[in-house]
Amino acid sequence: MIDFTPSKNDQAAFDRARASALICRKYARYYDENEHEMAPETLPETEAFMASHPEIPPPGPEDSSYPTRLSRLSMIHYWGDYTVRLQRERGGLGNAALSAAGTDEQKKKWMGLCLAMAITEPGCGSDPSRVATTAVLDEETDEWVINGEKIFVTTGIRADAVVLWATLDRSAGRAGIKSFLVEKGTPGFDVPHKEKKLGIRADDTAAYVFRDCRVPRGNLLGGDETIARKGSGGFRGVMKTFNMTRPLTAAMGLGLAEAALDFTREHLDEAGITLDYTAGPATQTAAAERFMRLEGIFEASKLTTMQACWLAGEGKPNNMESSVSKAHAGGSVRVITQGCIEILGAMGISREHLLEKWMRDCRITDIYEGTGEIQRLIIARGLLDYTRADLK
Ligand SMILES: Cc1cc2nc3c(=O)[nH]c(=O)nc-3n(C[C@H](O)[C@H](O)[C@H](O)COP(=O)(O)OP(=O)(O)OC[C@H]3O[C@@H](n4cnc5c(N)ncnc54)[C@H](O)[C@@H]3O)c2cc1C
Numbered sequence: 001m002i003d004f005t006p007s008k009n010d011q012a013a014f015d016r017a018r019a020s021a022l023i024c025r026k027y028a029r030y031y032d033e034n035e036h037e038m039a040p041e042t043l044p045e046t047e048a049f050m051a052s053h054p055e056i057p058p059p060g061p062e063d064s065s066y067p068t069r070l071s072r073l074s075m076i077h078y079w080g081d082y083t084v085r086l087q088r089e090r091g092g093l094g095n096a097a098l099s100a101a102g103t104d105e106q107k108k109k110w111m112g113l114c115l116a117m118a119i120t121e122p123g124c125g126s127d128p129s130r131v132a133t134t135a136v137l138d139e140e141t142d143e144w145v146i147n148g149e150k151i152f153v154t155t156g157i158r159a160d161a162v163v164l165w166a167t168l169d170r171s172a173g174r175a176g177i178k179s180f181l182v183e184k185g186t187p188g189f190d191v192p193h194k195e196k197k198l199g200i201r202a203d204d205t206a207a208y209v210f211r212d213c214r215v216p217r218g219n220l221l222g223g224d225e226t227i228a229r230k231g232s233g234g235f236r237g238v239m240k241t242f243n244m245t246r247p248l249t250a251a252m253g254l255g256l257a258e259a260a261l262d263f264t265r266e267h268l269d270e271a272g273i274t275l276d277y278t279a280g281p282a283t284q285t286a287a288a289e290r291f292m293r294l295e296g297i298f299e300a301s302k303l304t305t306m307q308a309c310w311l312a313g314e315g316k317p318n319n320m321e322s323s324v325s326k327a328h329a330g331g332s333v334r335v336i337t338q339g340c341i342e343i344l345g346a347m348g349i350s351r352e353h354l355l356e357k358w359m360r361d362c363r364i365t366d367i368y369e370g371t372g373e374i375q376r377l378i379i380a381r382g383l384l385d386y387t388r389a390d391l392k
Helices: 008-026 028-033 046-052 066-080 082-088 093-101 104-110 170-176 225-229 235-239 241-270 286-313 319-344 355-366 372-384
Strands: 115-118 134-138 143-153 161-167 177-183 189-194 206-216
Touching: 008 028, 008 046, 008 066, 008 082, 028 082, 028 355, 066 082, 066 241, 066 286, 082 241, 082 355, 093 104, 093 115, 093 161, 093 177, 093 241, 115 143, 134 161, 143 161, 143 177, 161 170, 161 206, 170 177, 177 206, 241 286, 241 319, 241 355, 286 319, 319 355, 319 372
Parallel strands: 115 161
Antiparallel strands: 134 143, 143 206, 161 177, 189 206
16 A cells, blocks of 8 residues: 655654745745846855754665655755756756666765756757767777767756766667766866756756867766667666656745645635635635645645655656656646735735745746657657657
């Protein structure tokens, strides 16, 4: 039986995370309005908080409850503030790819660094098989020579290095695509600009350019290219990363939606509007009825997210479920935050409050790590047993 009741230890960890998330929330407006100003690794009040609230030891990644716990913690952190939290995270999406597809030696060398992941290019987004950045092996020097351009790289400024997708042979399509570990400061690796965005404005999203950038042969993720051809470090190996990160992305968006619901509930309460969960729609106020519908959407999304994480923890396939959680959350966080704004009217769009920011921040849930449309393609293929060629 699936049981999501948190253990006593986990509940204490969640309560602690919620208190610390509220510290981040105090800085949310500042870093939204001062786009690209980096939040310090430790916020002024955080050290005092840490001293008075000792860390509650979590179960390790080998524990089956680990992914579900991680999703709940992500939800809580982003309930505090998406962008300040994102800035303070040490690892990036590239760390997840390294963990899924790197050799032991590579993990030892690179895991302590913050690794971004760069797939998207000006001519390639939803369909990564169109990656045009090239990697050519220089047999004389035993180095890969990389040329190309990447855009919208999350944690692109803060990252120490990047897991970069490049093709060895464009005519080979997906089979030709490999990932490479490239450190900042390598000659030929430039960061020409930071992206300016609608939401998650404090997040350091960057563009990268590679011009004859040389990296050692061993920087191919998964080892040398003959091993990589068999799977590890190749397209499939790295795509597996998303089975865990997509539900976590869903959880982050849901954290914002929960913040919006809490804010709205509080203001409905102040306005004397009662939420009666036992009464039918005919006897509710329109605002209460609308609000409870939004709560229902939230619960459904949260459950799909936790189910995808639970499957990961049990070591069961979750490719389709992770897409269900991401697609569902991507849509529901928009409906919820916009619905809360509609219920509260002017208060909802005022910059005096964070609700309008949560609406902007949550939009990304349905874009990065595969848009909603792409998730629905994956779900349809899974349900109908279609191949990529059958349905694209
Ligand atoms: C803030 C931010 C951070 C990001 N971080 C990263 C990062 O760290 N690393 C990285 O590599 N990328 C990152 N991205 C890029 C992101 O992953 C892409 O924007 C996304 O995959 C969509 O690609 P695209 O923008 O090129 O849109 P396109 O692929 O051009 O798609 C345009 C529209 O067409 C739809 N569409 C495309 N193909 C199909 C299809 N087959 N069927 C139906 N509809 C389809 C899409 O859903 C979308 O609505 C980030 C983007 C943003 C905005």
